[in-house]
Amino acid sequence: MVTYRRQKSFSLFIIFLFTVIINSAKLLESRHGSTKLKLIHRHDFVRDLPVTQLDRLRQLLHSDSIRLRSISHKIRLNHPIRRQVQEKPVYYPACTNSSSRAKNDYNVAAELPIHSGAEYGTGQYFVHFRVGSPAQTLALIADTGSDLTWMKCKYRCHGGRGKCRRNSNKKRVFRADRSLSFRTVPCSSTVCKVDLANLFSLARCPSPKYPCAYDYRYSDGSSALGLFANETVTFSLTNGRKTRLHNVLVGCSESTRGQSFQAADGVIGLGYSNHSFALRAAEKFGDKFSYCLVDHLSPKNISSYLIFGSHKDEPSIPLNRIQYTELVLGVIAPFYAVNVKGISIGGIMLEIPAEIWNVNGVGGVIVDSGSSLTFLAQPAYQPVMAALKLSLINFRNLNLDLGPIEYCFNSRGFDESLVPRLVIHFTDGARFEPPVKSYVIDAAPGVKCLGFGPASWPGASVIGNIMQQNHIWEFDLGNSRLGFGTSSCN
Missing domain, CATH: 2.40.70.10 (Acid Proteases)
Structure with missing residues (x-):
């Protein structure tokens, strides 16, 4: 089981291997009226930066190499069952349902500014993610090779009465007790037992309504333990309005261990899978998403965009x-x-x-x-x-x-x-x-x-x-x- 989890979680491992800290992101208003969520790299406030540019490059290449080995291992394992004809993933009840699915907005788009981080020795990017009701903003890592969207989280406070001690180290966490839309996935459900099996759901189920738990284990000894839930994610659109995605599958990680997770708030899954946030958001905005990366040596004040929906209104795109x-x-x-x-x-x-x-x-x-x-x-x-x-x-x-x-x-x-x-x-x-x-x-x-x-x-x-x-x-x-x-x- 441990081996299975390691091979399955390679993309998250590499991202968090790179990621040690994040700067705050400001909400910017674009010329088209869209809300832009600024992505800042982990080294903005890091004190233990590599000493030289070559040291930074060595750190980057080491992480790239580990990611590559994981990809290659996965390909060899999957070879016997590769399919010639591909099917679009099914949106399971854990992700959406007919009563709560928001109306598609194919004529608008959501834009998230993205910054180069090569000057810090990383190619990873962060987005401020608005989740919960009322919305709480967390800085999550965007990755096209990840399945699940999860964040550091407090599910229940002491005594279950909603009274939490103040976080002395001032780390950001998602406060599930403050969200009216937070709904855990029952451990007795088919979703937990079957649909989420490839996302490391655990078999333990003390009672039918007990939350479906997960346990990630990484090759460097890091780990993340938490529970699955459905939540609401808020977008601002290019037409100036806001919209919400309901019943988005998220992971509430109550415990993380290891250097990989020291300062990241979580990750946005942009890969192609049933539970990917990219597929949920793209489904709402025209079944597509795009990004444009500036020169990898560009300063932080030069941004490009991760776009859900059409990029036709961007004049920089020929x-x-x-x-x-x-x-x-x-x-x-x-x-x-x-x-x-x-x-x-x-x-x-x-x-x-x-x-x-x-x-x-x-x-x-x-x-x-x-x-x-x-x-x-x-x-x-x-x-x-x-x-x-x-x-x-x-x-x-x-x-x-x-x-x-x-x-x-x-x-x-x-x-x-x-x-x-x-x-x-x-x-x-x-x-x-x-x-x-x-x-x-x-x-x-x-x-x-x-x-x-x-x-x-x-x-x-x-x-x-x-x-x-x-x-x-x-x-x-x-x-x-x-x-x-x-x-x-x-």
Whole structure:
């Protein structure tokens, strides 16, 4: 059981491995009247920052490597049961019901500003999440590889009379006793016993109405224990109004242990699964969500957006340059996979075996906002690195100890025009051509590195968020397609 929980919770583990503290976020009013919830990185108030930029990079790469191993392990385990035809997840009663489902708002969107955190050594982002009745605001981590939305929480106070002692360390927690809409999931229910089994629900049930509990265990020894409930989440819309999602499945974590959870309030599950918040919100706003990441070295005051609904009103997004490719849903759940045909460098297609890209085999490619580096399975990694190194032969290899990053060089005299352009080709003809700065990345003053890491084979390749920067990425769940195009993101 412990092994099962570890493999299932890999995305949360990596996020919280990165995350140690969060700044407060302000509620901003956009030019379209939408409410923007500001995402701030964990290092804003951290005293124990890595000493140098290289130290920060080492910390980031270490976390990326652990996440990758978990992804690859999951793929090998799921290979025998992968399905050729995908189905849209079912919205179980724990998430919604016909009497409480809010009316769809396909003509409006919700926007959440997002900030770069690479200057702090992390690619993770935080959103202020309004949950409960009346709404309480918590800073949760947004992750496209997570199933469940959960937060640090107080369920019952001493004596069950609603009187809680003040939190002496001033940490934010969700006060379930103050919410009129908080409803626990009974441990005797089918939802608890069956539907939530893959979210680590526990078998214990002292009485039929006792709350359904969960117990997360992580590879680094961290843990989170709590109970499942249904809650109300509040949105502000681009038309100036507010709307609510009722009966959203959340986790109320009453106990957390380990460095992974020291200052995070919780996580928003944006992955593709039955209980994902992304699917619930996207269902209400046109079955799609998108994000646009600014340059990973941008200062904190430059923001981009996580959008539920259409991004057509954003002037920074050039809709005429949006390309679409198939979004493969449910095969490498909860991740979002794509069908890649190959990679070319300098206009020449590299000799990479087709099975590397086969999402229905033991390979495939994931678009992952939770990974910073781009990882390629070994049979793809070797030819890509060989082709790029040829253009850098006149620059001194620094032989730095940076874990998965193999090649760093003294960048004095470097010019991006020296590097041939890399293109990822999709099977349906779409082409993703990132800027050179997205794969020849800055590691420290005077130091650049080839921003690829090797992934074990068999295993998945991962397009990380540095490679995704300065592009809009639209996850159109209703049409099973991924849209992308260059954008300033601001």
